[in-house]
Amino acid sequence: MINTIAAIFWKDLRETLRDRRNIVRMFVMPCFLIPLMGHFFLQFAEKNSEQLDKTELAYTIVGAENLPELAKLYADDSSFRRVDVPEGKIDQAIRDKTIRFALKIPKDARQQLTSGAQLGVSFVYYQSAPSQALVKDRGTAPLLAFSEKQRDWRLAFLGSASETARDSLLKPVVFDVRNIASDQERIGHNLGTIIAYPLFIICFMGCAFTAVELATGEREKGTMEILVMMPVARTFILLGKFLVVFVLGLLYSTVSMISLTTWLVVEGMNASATFKTVLSQIGAGDMLLVWLMLVPVTAVFSAILLAISIYSRSYREANSFSSIANLLVVVLATAIFVPGVSLTWFWSMIPVSNVGLVIRELIKGSLSNYMMIGSIFGTTIVIGAAALAFSIVWFRREEVIFRD
Amino acid sequence: MLAVSGVRKTFDLKQGKKKTPGPLDPREEGKQFHALRQVDFSVPKGTILGLLGANGAGKTTLMRILGTSLKPSAGSVRLSGFDSVKDANEVRKRVGFLSGNTGLYNNLDAQELLRFCGRMYGLSAGALEARIDELFEELEIGEFAHRRIGTLSAGMKQRVSIARSLVHSPEFIIFDEPTTGLDVPTAQIVLNYIERCRHAGKSVIFSTHHMHEVEKLCDQALLIHKGLVRFHGTPAQMKAQTGCSHLDDAYLSITGERSFSSKAQADTVAHALHHEVIEA
Numbered sequence: 001m002i003n004t005i006a007a008i009f010w011k012d013l014r015e016t017l018r019d020r021r022n023i024v025r026m027f028v029m030p031c032f033l034i035p036l037m038g039h040f041f042l043q044f045a046e047k048n049s050e051q052l053d054k055t056e057l058a059y060t061i062v063g064a065e066n067l068p069e070l071a072k073l074y075a076d077d078s079s080f081r082r083v084d085v086p087e088g089k090i091d092q093a094i095r096d097k098t099i100r101f102a103l104k105i106p107k108d109a110r111q112q113l114t115s116g117a118q119l120g121v122s123f124v125y126y127q128s129a130p131s132q133a134l135v136k137d138r139g140t141a142p143l144l145a146f147s148e149k150q151r152d153w154r155l156a157f158l159g160s161a162s163e164t165a166r167d168s169l170l171k172p173v174v175f176d177v178r179n180i181a182s183d184q185e186r187i188g189h190n191l192g193t194i195i196a197y198p199l200f201i202i203c204f205m206g207c208a209f210t211a212v213e214l215a216t217g218e219r220e221k222g223t224m225e226i227l228v229m230m231p232v233a234r235t236f237i238l239l240g241k242f243l244v245v246f247v248l249g250l251l252y253s254t255v256s257m258i259s260l261t262t263w264l265v266v267e268g269m270n271a272s273a274t275f276k277t278v279l280s281q282i283g284a285g286d287m288l289l290v291w292l293m294l295v296p297v298t299a300v301f302s303a304i305l306l307a308i309s310i311y312s313r314s315y316r317e318a319n320s321f322s323s324i325a326n327l328l329v330v331v332l333a334t335a336i337f338v339p340g341v342s343l344t345w346f347w348s349m350i351p352v353s354n355v356g357l358v359i360r361e362l363i364k365g366s367l368s369n370y371m372m373i374g375s376i377f378g379t380t381i382v383i384g385a386a387a388l389a390f391s392i393v394w395f396r397r398e399e400v401i402f403r404d
Numbered sequence: 405m406l407a408v409s410g411v412r413k414t415f416d417l418k419q420g421k422k423k424t425p426g427p428l429d430p431r432e433e434g435k436q437f438h439a440l441r442q443v444d445f446s447v448p449k450g451t452i453l454g455l456l457g458a459n460g461a462g463k464t465t466l467m468r469i470l471g472t473s474l475k476p477s478a479g480s481v482r483l484s485g486f487d488s489v490k491d492a493n494e495v496r497k498r499v500g501f502l503s504g505n506t507g508l509y510n511n512l513d514a515q516e517l518l519r520f521c522g523r524m525y526g527l528s529a530g531a532l533e534a535r536i537d538e539l540f541e542e543l544e545i546g547e548f549a550h551r552r553i554g555t556l557s558a559g560m561k562q563r564v565s566i567a568r569s570l571v572h573s574p575e576f577i578i579f580d581e582p583t584t585g586l587d588v589p590t591a592q593i594v595l596n597y598i599e600r601c602r603h604a605g606k607s608v609i610f611s612t613h614h615m616h617e618v619e620k621l622c623d624q625a626l627l628i629h630k631g632l633v634r635f636h637g638t639p640a641q642m643k644a645q646t647g648c649s650h651l652d653d654a655y656l657s658i659t660g661e662r663s664f665s666s667k668a669q670a671d672t673v674a675h676a677l678h679h680e681v682i683e684a
Binding site for chain 2: 003004007008010011014015016018019221222223225226228229230231232398401402
């Protein structure tokens with residue numbers, strides 16, 4: 001039995017690794033493409049954020065004559081540029097980016113201030129993405145400064161002249177907020193979430209290429225007929241193929257992980273001191289555990305993709321089914337981005353998500369319940385065995401060899 | 405000894421995928437297609453049997469049943485006393501199969517392929533190496549044994565394919581159109597090998613459309629037409645039974661695909677077909 005499985009394993013491994021396309025997929029994509037894309041993505045994000053921070057913001061004020069000192073605060077700030085826009089066209093002008101925000105000062109603003117009433121000033125801007133909050137932060141800064149000045153005058157008028165008296169009036173209770181999460185835990189949470197996703201996708205793609213080639217490909221090339229006419233159990237043929245898909249999937253993931261780690265270290269050299277500290281706290285042992293966690297996920301991918309490839313009639317059909325499975329993997333992998341999703345017993349039984357959550361905990365350095373890993377491996381064995389059992393049953397049907 | 409008795413093979417037709425458009429094929433029945441309707445014959449040891457029939461007649465299906473990659477829907481195939489379904493692995497050890505649709509691993513070389521196949525048949529390392537050397541010599545593979553199969557010509561690939569099917573020294577050999585698409589020297593190597601099999605006491609079934617191969621090599625001919633055996637006997641009996649001087653005429657006469665008003669007309673058509681085949 002072992003001799004048969006080994007013979008099929010080595011034959012398929014040799015056949016796959018001698019295909020130049022596989023080498024390109026295995027090394028070029030993870031080694032160059034991912035770090036390159038990651039680098040340019042970070043550069044772009046940083047540049048975009050810097051640009052938004054420094055760009056001159058065009059604005060308009062409706063009713064500037066009602067409160068000239070507030071209008072002056074904006075006029076004096078060189079990072080703002082005033083543009084006159086009719087009141088009825090303000091929303092459109094903001095959408096067109098002719099202006100980035102607008103202030104509307106009511107006619108009775110002066111009267112309200114002098115009477116000690118609360119003055120309402122409208123601030124209009126556009127925000128559909130979190131990064132656009134910068135417009136609000138920058139645009140309301142003079143308004144906040146003006147408001148604080150008014151508050152101080154009013155307090156002085158009420159007789160609370162000293163700064164301490166004002167503070168005690170405005171903040172009768174001061175609470176000291178202390179977050180006990182370490183830098184590694186805070187940054188590691190995001191880092192761990194981000195790292196798991198590309199690893200899953202690359203691992204899945206690696207398994208998919210190999211599984212389709214070894215099952216559907218063999219049938220299309222006519223070599224499957226050679227195998228099934230040999231005096232060996234079809235289960236052994238499948239197990240040999242499964243091992244190749246699994247080993248190559250793991251190889252894809254390993255290369256990707258080495259590439260990602262190297263990229264993180266290189267990128268981290270130019271990062272903030274905190275980020276550098278976090279990176280220095282992630283040890284080789286943690287990375288080894290992260291790699292070990294890829295073993296169950298690769299096993300599940302290999303078994304499912306082999307089942308899909310055995311079932312499919314052609315490359316085209318296999319690729320279609322693999323795309324659907326890929327979509328499922330994306331959903332499960334992104335589940336860990338959802339706020340509130342953490343490593344619980346329930347999540348430890350959801351494939352892909354469970355490994356993603358453990359990877360995150362490992363990077364954060366906060367994995368405490370190692371029993372969860374047992375649950376993950378248990379789930380993997382059940383799913384992998386079910387997929388393999390399906391493949392074996394299906395592979396015994398003669399129409400699998402001659403689907404035409 | 406190979407004994408085929410009452411073999412039938414039925415495939416399910418996919419909806420909208422009828423086997424024959426237009427006039428109904430007698431083998432089509434509702435959603436089923438009876439590729440083989442009733443096949444009985446036997447092949448004694450050391451016999452070369454030529455399997456004849458038009459494309460789609462059921463030859464490849466029959467060969468796949470003999471090779472155990474397909475199971476008969478009814479009937480049985482016994483080889484040296486072993487049943488092709490119940491003792492499939494015993495039959496596989498004794499059968500060498502080569503089909504026109506059989507592919508090869510393009511990224512392996514001939515030696516690696518034969519070593520892999522030999523291991524799968526349970527040959528010991530020493531016996532396997534000796535067998536590989538023997539096949540390389542017989543089929544003149546030695547000079548390209550270490551080249552990747554994907555880089556070989558069609559003729560070279562066919563010789564590697566034959567070596568692959570014979571690596572375990574099967575007592576019963578099934579070749580599906582082994583000379584199709586080959587140049588004359590390569591076809592000659594293949595035919596010479598089949599001839600040598602007879603002397604080695606092995607049985608060979610090979611399908612062909614080339615009647616001169618049947619005439620030259622075969623002890624027996626089996627003609628299948630639309631899933632039924634229409635003739636089984638020696639090539640000489642085939643001609644005698646139909647009163648034709650050429651096997652091509654005898655073939656056409658048995659299948660009834662063309663009717664001729666006179667023997668002279670039949671001879672003319674058969675002669676033209678013979679040249680057509682050679683040119684092709």
